[in-house]
Amino acid sequence: MEVCVIAKCTYKSETIMFSVSSESSMVDILKTLCLRFRGLQLGCFTLRYSVPSYPSCFLETDSDLDLMRTFLLISNEKTVDILVKDLCGISEYSGDFCVNKELIACEKGESSCSSTVEDRNEFLGRSKRASAKPLLSNEWETYIHHVGQKFDGGAEEFRLKLCKYALEVGFNFLYAGNDKKRVVAVCSNKKLEGCSWRVYASRCEATGSFVIRTLNNVHTCAGRIRESKSKMMRSRVVSSLIVDRIRAKPELKPVEIIHEFKDYYGIDISYYHAWFGKELAKLDVHGDESKSFNELVWYADAVKETNTGSLCTLDCEAGINRFRRFFVSFGGCIAGFQYCIPLLFIDATFLKSKYKGQLLCASGKNGNQGFYPLAFGVVDSETEENWTWFLQHLASILLPMGRVVTFFSDRNQGLLNAMGFVFPGWPHSYCYYHLKQNLISKYPKSGYGKLLQDRVINLFSRCAYAVTEEEFKVAMDELVIVGSSKVKAFISDLSRDHYANAFFKGMRYGEMANSLAESFNNWVGVFRDLPVLPLIEGIRQKLMVLNSQRRIEAEKWTTVLxxxxxxxxxxxxxxxxxxxxxxxxxxxxxxxxxxxxxxxxxxxxxxxxxxxxxxxxxxxxxxxxxxxxxxxxxxVECYYKTDFFRKAYESPIFPIPDIGKGLGSNGSAAGVVLPPITKRPAGRPPTKRIKIMSRNYISMLTYL
Ligand SMILES: [Zn+2]
Ligand SMILES: [Zn+2]
Incomplete structure (x- = not known):
C-alpha cells in the first residue's frame, strides 16, 4: 500500500493542501507550489516543516524529503505543516542553492522533472558560473567571535587576528586605543555612518594573554564586501603568513610572495608589503642580523664541541670587539680531505645580507670528480690581509697532513700576494676560464671585433692546452701577431708557468679551470642573503646531508675505481x-x-x-x-679508488643542536660582539612596477 501524507503548505496568509506520496520528488512539490501560490517567485523561497520537538526543519533536497517521510511514518503522523518562507530582501542568502537550480532547470525544460536534476553549469560551457575557490583565508572569519575569547600570544596575536578577521569579513577598523595592555578598535565607518561595531580586549595580568572584554560584532554601516586590496593587509600580517615559507625557502622573492597571496588568499598586496613582510619574517626565522654576529661566539664553541677536529676561529677587532672575520672547517671534512685529490679551489663570493661581505671557500675534489668543500670564511672584502688570514688557517690544516696541494684561483691581487706569503713555492694555477673571460672582455661583442675575439680566444686556448713547449711557442707567436697590442698587454704580466700545460710545475690532475669553486658558489647561493650564523649553519647542514648521501652511495659501488x-x-x-x-x-x-x-x-x-x-x-x-x-x-692514483672515496666520507659532520643556545653566558669575555660597519645605504626599497599574472587575468599594478 502506498504511504501517503497530507502536506499543509502555508505562504503568507494562504494555505493549500496536497498529498505527498512515496513517489513524490522535491521538484514535484516545488512545481505544485509555484502553480498554486500566486506571486511566489522562482528561487526566492525556502521550505521548512515542523515535527514535534523540531519546529523548523529544512526541506530542500530529495533526501530531506525522504527523511521527512520516514519521520512521519515512525511517529505515525498523517499530516505535516510546511512553511513557505520568502527570501527576497534577505541578504544572508545568496539565492544559489539547490531549490533554485532545480526549479530553473525545470522551467527551462532541461530536465525531465524527475528526481534526477541536471546542473545547468554542465551545459553552459565557458559561461558557466565559476564556483568560489576555497581560500586559505576562509577560516579568518572565525577569529573574533565572543566575549571572553582568549589570545595566548597577547596583544600581538590579538592585533594580527583582528586584521585577518577584518580582511576576511570585509571592513576596515581604526584603533581607538592601542598599547601593550589594552586594544580598542572601532569600525572605520564609525565617524561617517555612526557604525557601532567595536571590540575591546585587554591583558589578563595573571597569564599575560589577551581577552576580549566587550564586543559589538554587528555593523550598522553599509554592506561589506571582502576586497582584494585592503588596508588591513599590513606587513605584519604578510610576515605571519609567510614565516614558514621563508624558513623552508629563504630565497623566496617578493614577487613570488605577491603571486602566492593572490593564489592562496585572493588578496593583492603591494611590493612594499611583500618586501617588508619578508624582512620581518626573516627576522622571526633567523633572528636579528646584527645579533647574529654575537651568536658566533656560541657557535665557535659548539662547533668544536660537537665536531671534534674542527678548526673554527672568530676574529674581532681588539678593544671594541667588532666582528672582523670568521673561519670554519669541520672535523669530518679535515679528516676526509687527505683521501681526496690534492687540489684546492680557492674562491670568494659576494654575500647579499644587510652587512654584505664575502664568503671565502676552499674546496677540493673527490675521486669521483665531485667537489669536496673543505673550509670557508666570512670577511668584509677580498683584501690581502683577509686572504692571508684565511690561507694561514688553511695552512694549519694542510701542513700537518704533510702533503702539497695544487691551488686554483682567479688572479685577485690580494690572494696572489697572500698565496706567495703563506704557501711559497706551492703550485698555483690561474683559472683558465677566468683568463679567457678577461681576454674576451677586451674585444667588442659584435662585427669584426667578434670575429677577431673568436680567433684570439681559440689561439689562447691552444696556448693553454699545448702539452709541449714547441706547440706553445707556435700558438703564442700566432696569438701575438693576431691580437697585437691588446694581447701583448694581457700576457705581459701573465706568467705562463701559472696557466699553460707545457710550463706548469706541479700536478693539476687534468684540471684547467676553477669550475668547481663556481659550482660551490651556486651550491651556497640560497644562503647568501641570510645573516652570518644561518649562512654558515645552512652550509653545514647541506654539507652534512651531502656527505652522508655520498657515504651511502659509495657503499653500493663494486668497482675498484x-x-x-x-x-x-x-x-x-x-x-x-x-x-x-x-x-x-x-x-x-x-x-x-x-x-x-x-x-x-x-x-x-x-x-x-x-x-x-x-x-x-x-x-x-x-x-x-x-x-x-x-x-x-x-x-692508477689511489685517490681515484673506491676505498679512498669511502675513507674521504668516513667521518661524518655532526649536527650542532641550538637547543642550549643562549642559556649559558651571553657574548665573549670581552663583551658582546658588534656587527661590522655596514656599507649599505639605508632607506626604503626603490619604487617597483610589477606585472602580475594571476590565474584569471593579467593586470598592471603600480605600487607606492
Ligand atoms: Zn561598520
Ligand atoms: Zn699517451
Whole structure:
C-alpha cells in the first residue's frame, strides 16, 4: 500500500493542501507550489516543516524529503505543516542553492522533472558560473567571535587576528586605543555612518594573554564586501603568513610572495608589503642580523664541541670587539680531505645580507670528480690581509697532513700576494676560464671585433692546452701577431708557468679551470642573503646531508675505481685495442697508434704527455700495461679508488643542536660582539612596477 501524507503548505496568509506520496520528488512539490501560490517567485523561497520537538526543519533536497517521510511514518503522523518562507530582501542568502537550480532547470525544460536534476553549469560551457575557490583565508572569519575569547600570544596575536578577521569579513577598523595592555578598535565607518561595531580586549595580568572584554560584532554601516586590496593587509600580517615559507625557502622573492597571496588568499598586496613582510619574517626565522654576529661566539664553541677536529676561529677587532672575520672547517671534512685529490679551489663570493661581505671557500675534489668543500670564511672584502688570514688557517690544516696541494684561483691581487706569503713555492694555477673571460672582455661583442675575439680566444686556448713547449711557442707567436697590442698587454704580466700545460710545475690532475669553486658558489647561493650564523649553519647542514648521501652511495659501488673513473679507464682501454705494442725493456714500451709514442711504466710517463698532465693512464699507457699483463689498477692514483672515496666520507659532520643556545653566558669575555660597519645605504626599497599574472587575468599594478 502506498504511504501517503497530507502536506499543509502555508505562504503568507494562504494555505493549500496536497498529498505527498512515496513517489513524490522535491521538484514535484516545488512545481505544485509555484502553480498554486500566486506571486511566489522562482528561487526566492525556502521550505521548512515542523515535527514535534523540531519546529523548523529544512526541506530542500530529495533526501530531506525522504527523511521527512520516514519521520512521519515512525511517529505515525498523517499530516505535516510546511512553511513557505520568502527570501527576497534577505541578504544572508545568496539565492544559489539547490531549490533554485532545480526549479530553473525545470522551467527551462532541461530536465525531465524527475528526481534526477541536471546542473545547468554542465551545459553552459565557458559561461558557466565559476564556483568560489576555497581560500586559505576562509577560516579568518572565525577569529573574533565572543566575549571572553582568549589570545595566548597577547596583544600581538590579538592585533594580527583582528586584521585577518577584518580582511576576511570585509571592513576596515581604526584603533581607538592601542598599547601593550589594552586594544580598542572601532569600525572605520564609525565617524561617517555612526557604525557601532567595536571590540575591546585587554591583558589578563595573571597569564599575560589577551581577552576580549566587550564586543559589538554587528555593523550598522553599509554592506561589506571582502576586497582584494585592503588596508588591513599590513606587513605584519604578510610576515605571519609567510614565516614558514621563508624558513623552508629563504630565497623566496617578493614577487613570488605577491603571486602566492593572490593564489592562496585572493588578496593583492603591494611590493612594499611583500618586501617588508619578508624582512620581518626573516627576522622571526633567523633572528636579528646584527645579533647574529654575537651568536658566533656560541657557535665557535659548539662547533668544536660537537665536531671534534674542527678548526673554527672568530676574529674581532681588539678593544671594541667588532666582528672582523670568521673561519670554519669541520672535523669530518679535515679528516676526509687527505683521501681526496690534492687540489684546492680557492674562491670568494659576494654575500647579499644587510652587512654584505664575502664568503671565502676552499674546496677540493673527490675521486669521483665531485667537489669536496673543505673550509670557508666570512670577511668584509677580498683584501690581502683577509686572504692571508684565511690561507694561514688553511695552512694549519694542510701542513700537518704533510702533503702539497695544487691551488686554483682567479688572479685577485690580494690572494696572489697572500698565496706567495703563506704557501711559497706551492703550485698555483690561474683559472683558465677566468683568463679567457678577461681576454674576451677586451674585444667588442659584435662585427669584426667578434670575429677577431673568436680567433684570439681559440689561439689562447691552444696556448693553454699545448702539452709541449714547441706547440706553445707556435700558438703564442700566432696569438701575438693576431691580437697585437691588446694581447701583448694581457700576457705581459701573465706568467705562463701559472696557466699553460707545457710550463706548469706541479700536478693539476687534468684540471684547467676553477669550475668547481663556481659550482660551490651556486651550491651556497640560497644562503647568501641570510645573516652570518644561518649562512654558515645552512652550509653545514647541506654539507652534512651531502656527505652522508655520498657515504651511502659509495657503499653500493663494486668497482675498484670510482664509477666515473672506471668508465674513463674502460674507454681508454677500448681505444687502444687494435694498436701494436712493442717492448723495449721490462718497463719501457713503444705504442703504435696513429703515430708512435714511448710509454715508461716505471716513470709513469707517455710521450703524448697526457699521463703526466692528467695523473691518469692515457690510452697508450693502458695499452702498454695490458700488453705487459699487469693490473691496470696498480697504475692508477689511489685517490681515484673506491676505498679512498669511502675513507674521504668516513667521518661524518655532526649536527650542532641550538637547543642550549643562549642559556649559558651571553657574548665573549670581552663583551658582546658588534656587527661590522655596514656599507649599505639605508632607506626604503626603490619604487617597483610589477606585472602580475594571476590565474584569471593579467593586470598592471603600480605600487607606492
Ligand atoms: Zn561598520
Ligand atoms: Zn699517451
Amino acid at each position: 670510482c664509477p666515473e673513473m672506471e668508465t674513463r679507464l674502460c674507454e681508454n682501454a677500448e681505444a687502444g685495442r687494435t694498436w701494436a705494442v712493442r717492448r723495449s725493456n721490462c718497463t719501457v714500451f713503444e705504442v703504435f697508434a696513429d703515430y708512435s709514442v714511448m710509454v715508461d711504466l716505471e716513470q709513469r710517463t707517455c710521450s703524448c704527455r697526457l699521463w703526466q698532465i692528467d695523473g691518469f693512464p692515457c690510452t697508450h699507457a693502458v695499452a702498454a700495461i695490458l700488453a705487459k699483463r699487469d693490473s691496470v689498477y696498480d697504475y
